[in-house]
Amino acid sequence: MRTLIFLLCLLYYCRYDNQAELQKKDLSYFVSHLSSDSFGGRESGTNDAIKTANFLASTYQAYHLYPPFEGRKYQQTFSLRKLATAGKMTSLRWKPIGTLPSHTDKYLTGKKLLPFPFAKGGRVQAKAVFMGYCIRSKKRNDFLKVNLRGKIAICLRYGPGGPKNQMYRRHMPFIVKYRRIKEAGAAGVIFLGEQNKTKPKLKAFIPSLEEGPLAVFTDANLFNHIHLSNQNIGKILGNATLQTSFHYKNLKGQNVAAFLKPYHKGQKIIVLGAHYDHIGKERFNIQRQAEKIYNGADDNASGTAAVLELARFFKGKEEKTSNWIRNSHNILFINFDGEEYGLLGSWEFVRSSSFPIEDMITMINLDMIGRLRPKKGLNIQGAMTANQVWKELIQSCFHKAGFPSHTKLNLISGGIGPSDHTPFYKKKIPIAFFNTGIHSQYHKPEDDFELIRIEGLYQITYMVQLLVQEVLNLDQPLRFRPSLTKKN
Ligand SMILES: [Zn+2]
Numbered sequence: 001m002r003t004l005i006f007l008l009c010l011l012y013y014c015r016y017d018n019q020a021e022l023q024k025k026d027l028s029y030f031v032s033h034l035s036s037d038s039f040g041g042r043e044s045g046t047n048d049a050i051k052t053a054n055f056l057a058s059t060y061q062a063y064h065l066y067p068p069f070e071g072r073k074y075q076q077t078f079s080l081r082k083l084a085t086a087g088k089m090t091s092l093r094w095k096p097i098g099t100l101p102s103h104t105d106k107y108l109t110g111k112k113l114l115p116f117p118f119a120k121g122g123r124v125q126a127k128a129v130f131m132g133y134c135i136r137s138k139k140r141n142d143f144l145k146v147n148l149r150g151k152i153a154i155c156l157r158y159g160p161g162g163p164k165n166q167m168y169r170r171h172m173p174f175i176v177k178y179r180r181i182k183e184a185g186a187a188g189v190i191f192l193g194e195q196n197k198t199k200p201k202l203k204a205f206i207p208s209l210e211e212g213p214l215a216v217f218t219d220a221n222l223f224n225h226i227h228l229s230n231q232n233i234g235k236i237l238g239n240a241t242l243q244t245s246f247h248y249k250n251l252k253g254q255n256v257a258a259f260l261k262p263y264h265k266g267q268k269i270i271v272l273g274a275h276y277d278h279i280g281k282e283r284f285n286i287q288r289q290a291e292k293i294y295n296g297a298d299d300n301a302s303g304t305a306a307v308l309e310l311a312r313f314f315k316g317k318e319e320k321t322s323n324w325i326r327n328s329h330n331i332l333f334i335n336f337d338g339e340e341y342g343l344l345g346s347w348e349f350v351r352s353s354s355f356p357i358e359d360m361i362t363m364i365n366l367d368m369i370g371r372l373r374p375k376k377g378l379n380i381q382g383a384m385t386a387n388q389v390w391k392e393l394i395q396s397c398f399h400k401a402g403f404p405s406h407t408k409l410n411l412i413s414g415g416i417g418p419s420d421h422t423p424f425y426k427k428k429i430p431i432a433f434f435n436t437g438i439h440s441q442y443h444k445p446e447d448d449f450e451l452i453r454i455e456g457l458y459q460i461t462y463m464v465q466l467l468v469q470e471v472l473n474l475d476q477p478l479r480f481r482p483s484l485t486k487k488n
Contacts, residue, residue, distance in 0.1 A: 022313050024458045030305030032449045035297035043280025044338045045080050045251030052276055056256040056335050059308055063315050065258035078348040080253035080338050084117035084207040087245030094222055096238040112220040115244035117205055118178045119212030124187040128152040128240040132233045133159045134177040135168055146234040149185035156192055186213045188242045193219035214242045255345045257334035260314055267330045270468055271363040274303030275339030275420055292445035297452050302370030306461040307333050329472055336420050346420035350427055361477045362430045365421035371436045372456025377408025379435050385415040386430035386478035393470045401463035414485030428480045
């Protein structure tokens, strides 16, 4: 498969080999390809992410760019996050109060019982209290008048009115309820499911190795003899012994990158980056939809496509015009993994960099640049993270890029934001973070290719091309300046 992708890439490259300009059709091809179902939503740590990384690496290879990582690799592998699977020592012993004859039910991990990795495993034995939906909001407080300290909470799923009741939606996720329960000092929690309804998936939860109440999910019919209504909140229903255990697996992430030219020590580097990971297939969600793929066309196939196209363009330019780029300078094209889990790939790159951080003259981050709406405009953060010339260059390139005349340019103060430029800014590198803003398909399965505005994507990519050229031409490198975010 890898070879096939590579060959296709090669064919693709040859088709456009002679194109001296940025190509809209390339951008369009890359966005539609990366956001197609065959990449499965590109979730970090999955085979879909590996497939994406291989595609990116083969593209750079086909463009004859230079692998920057140890062992002449385009990929930098790092440990991404832990994935928990249920250990054998997960069980629930249940002894109801007030039934005759007295009996104990025992459930083992498997069909009827699932441990949640919100805390590391352990064993507790305690009285179990019915807590309604375990919701604490302005409208409803199931915790009022109940002393949960040292006890095990029993929570119904969702909230009053079912999973679609907007009023409680923010309070329905297991982790939200879990935090409330932890704050109340409980020793454990039993989340109840409903029989024949979708069950949560363990892999959807990022495990914590901290101490905390033990948590299990069960759809066993523990309480069919009790009416679980509001009036019974606070009632002790039985004695429970909870035991949870987990196996942890380390998921691997991969940044993919390439140099425009062979790297020499001391070269000044422009970093041109975009994360390629997204959030994969349907995670556990409270609406019980059928499986859907989060294709992330805007977030961030759009930025990834721009980086690939700029790589192709600059390579072509470099081959045709010798000395176009000084020997002392280089461009690093990089596609980060693990962004959606918290900028893991960019932090890894910055921390482990094989190239001196101080040689990076700027980092340009493209994240969600596929929805340019002239009225809302183009957002660029970071124009004030270097001496004045940086802002002037950004403004002049914006005017040269050919945006429709009424397109707004929104310069955002600060250097810290929810994307991969942040680690670079923290390392005192001037940054520019391009994006076209949030929309109602953000982090939803509907963020698809059909909604991408190719014309705008092209203009932004062209603006970045101009900006890179300007930075390469500077006699004095940009000088970092801290820039504070204005709070409004
Ligand atoms: Zn993003």
